[in-house]
Amino acid sequence: MAFETSADDTCAAVVTxxxxxxxxVVIKQTEIHAQFGGIQPTNAVLAHQRNAPVAAKRALVEAGLTIKDIDGIAFTKGPGMGVCLGVGSQTAKAIAAIHDIPVVGVHHMQGHALTALLTSQPNPPQFPFLALLVSGGHNMLVLVKAADEFEIVANTLDTTVGRVLDKLTRELGLGYTGQxxxxxYTTCKATPVVPEDFGPFGQPMLKRAWSFSAHHSHMERYMHKRQANGQPDLTDGERLGLIDRLMQAxxxxxxxxxxxxxxxxxxxxIKVNDLVVGGGVASNLYLRRRIEQAARDRTAGQxxxxxxxxxxxxxxxxxxxxxxxxxxRFLKGDFDDLxxxxxxxxxxxxxxxTRVP
Incomplete structure (x- = not known):
């Protein structure tokens, strides 16, 4: 059984x-935070406290099990919002203490990196493989040498793709999340039109790193300039045109x-044959296609x-x-203390x- 509460989703699951x-089970808080234009920590932790017992119960019921059938409980130890992580941690450890069940704390991005070991069966990625982890809080390319051994081979110098998309969503008045x-972007029927006064994006010339702050600043300055000049609101077609340009960049x-x-x-x-793409931004269909094409090109003689x-x-x-x-870790008997x-x-x-029996 596992719990995830690092941000604004209260999650529980049972996996064999x-x-x-x-x-x-995933209980979202989108409506709660919409009025704030982002995750509001106090409301997030209160919602987690309401939802965690419900998610735990639903996970067991939907699995057709009782707590007596559970052999281990995992939870997100970090990184994330401290007050939110605390709810999942305390929920997991309290259940474990009462029922004498071992616990394991898990790195959030480790979870994203290893998910494909389950979802790509019967041909999962083989170690070592690369994992491109893209979310609101992280943007990294990781060499995954084993289930517990990672090397960051490229990282962002400032902000992340997920944060840029979230901020553009707010600038365009479409909500507050990249989703x-x-x-x-995928449902609007308007014809994309790029405003005539919108200039091209500059691309930072980095080799093993990213810098996405320029993409955000470019969009933000343009939107603020329109507002200062008293220009009319963007049409849906113009919104689509701007999103398309940002996605390409x-x-x-x-x-x-x-x-x-x-x-x-x-x-x-070091030979790698597999690339795993994980994190919330990995669900973006346009970026999926772009990443897949780049990964399948013959590069570096491979x-x-x-x-x-x-x-x-x-x-x-x-x-x-x-x-x-x-x-x-459960299978090796490497558990965390309560x-x-x-x-x-x-x-x-x-x-x-850190400890192997």
Whole structure:
């Protein structure tokens, strides 16, 4: 059984040791935070406190089990919002203490990186593989050497793709999440039109890193200039045109480090055949296509990699990924103490096992 409460979704799931999903409960808080234009921590933690017992009960009922059938409980230890992480941590540890069940704290992005071990069966990615992890809080390319061994080979220098998309969603008056932006982008029937006064994006020339702050600043300055000049509101067609230009720019920049990273791996005699794309932004269909094309190109003298995408419901925050990422530790008997506390600034490179029986 697993819990995930690192941000604004209250999640619980039950997964078997042979990677079968018995239940997957996600209780969202979108309506609560819409009025604030983003996650409001006080309201988020209160909602988690209301929802966590409900999610736990539903997960067991939908799995057709009772707590006596549970052999281990995993929870997101970090990174994330401390007050939110605390609800999932305390829920998991309280249940574990009462019923004498072992617990394991899991790194949130480790969960995203390893989800494909379940969803890509019967041909899962083989270690070592690359994981492109893109979300509101993270933007990194990671060499996954084992279930508990990670090396960051490219990282953002400032903000993330997810945050840029979230902010553009607010600027365009479409909500506050990138998912709402994509929903508009994929369902609006208007013809895309790029406003004549909108200039092209500049692309930072980085080899093994990203910088997305320029993309956000470019859009923000344009929107503020329109407002200052008293220009009329954007039409739906103009909104679509701006979104399309941004998607093209961030898609190009997101895939730019691939070649340099692969060349470095070849020089180190490390061969990778698989790329996993995880995190909330991995559910964006346009970026999926752009990433897949870049990964399958023959780069650095190697054949293109197999690309693995979890289903959209398992790209955004969920407890199934936390269960998957904890499984190797439960099977090895490497458990955490009940005093284990959340870690809001935990690096994925620090996930290595600390105690093996």
């Amino acid at each position: 040791s042979d990677m079968k999903i018995l239940s997957n 709402q932006l994509e929903q508009f 961030v898609g190009e920049h997101l895939t730019r480090p691939f070649r340099d990273v692969l060349m470095d791996l070849v020089a180190r005699n 054949p293109g990699m197999r690309v693995h995408y979890p289903p959209p419901a398992l790209c955004t925050d969920n407890a199934v990924m936390i269960a998957v990422a904890s499984m190797h 005093s284990c506390a959340p870690n809001t600034k935990w690096s994925i490179e620090d996930c290595k096992l």
